[in-house]
Every structure is written in C-alpha cells, then in structure tokens.
Amino acid sequence: MTFKLPELPYNFDHLEPVIDAKTMEIHHDKHHAAYVNNLNAALEKHPEVETGCVCKLLKNIENVPADIRQAVINNGGGHHNHSLFWKSLTKPDSSEFGGL
Numbered sequence: 001m002t003f004k005l006p007e008l009p010y011n012f013d014h015l016e017p018v019i020d021a022k023t024m025e026i027h028h029d030k031h032h033a034a035y036v037n038n039l040n041a042a043l044e045k046h047p048e049v050e051t052g053c054v055c056k057l058l059k060n061i062e063n064v065p066a067d068i069r070q071a072v073i074n075n076g077g078g079h080h081n082h083s084l085f086w087k088s089l090t091k092p093d094s095s096e097f098g099g100l
Contacts, residue, residue: 003043003054003076005029005036006083015089028086035078042071054080 008014008028013021043049046065051057054076057064064072 002040003036003051003079005033006086008086015091018091019089028082032079032082032086035075035082038071039075039079042068042075054083 012024043051045068049064057072058076061069061073
C-alpha cells in the first residue's frame with residue numbers, strides 16, 4: 001500500500017485571518033507531503049512490509065526492518081499527526097466545538 005496525502009477538509013483560506021492561506025498551502029502541500037513521500041520511499045526498500053493503515057504500521061513497529069524503522073517512525077508519525085491536525089482545526093468564531 002502506498003500512503004497518500006489526504007485532501008484538506010476545507011480550502012486553504014478557511015482559517016483566515018488566524019492562519020493565512022499560503023501558510024496552510026505550504027504546510028499541507030510541502031511539509032505534510034514530505035512525510036508521506038519519505039514514508040513511501042522508506043517502505044519501497046522493503047515491499048514485504050505489511051502496511052495497512054499507518055496506525056497499524058506504527059503499532060507493530062518491531063516488525064519493520066531495522067534499517068527503515070526510524071524513518072517509518074518519524075515519517076509515519078508525522079503523517080498521522082498531521083492527518084489528525086487538519087481535522088481538528090476550526091474557525092475561531094465557529095460554534096462547532098461550542099460547549100467543550
């Protein structure tokens with residue numbers, strides 16, 4: 001399985017003025033994309049590694065060959081973290097999380 005950069009659940013300018021569109025674009029299309037690309041590059045060296053979802057891969061990290069293990073930890077973790085991050089952001093005036 002090849003990991004893919006998830007699409008943002010909103011436009012780059014959705015969080016303005018708190019986070020500007022260019023910052024969101026760079027952070028998603030460059031920074032997060034680098035984690036995905038580096039994770040896939042590491043895994044290409046060992047096609048026998050059962051990937052499934054990134055959580056399963058990281059949970060069973062002892063099954064990942066030692067020569068790519070740290071790259072999988074760093075880049076798989078970065079990919080997973082950012083995937084959660086995008087979903088957790090909301091506009092400052094949003095009532096989406098009202099009452100929390």
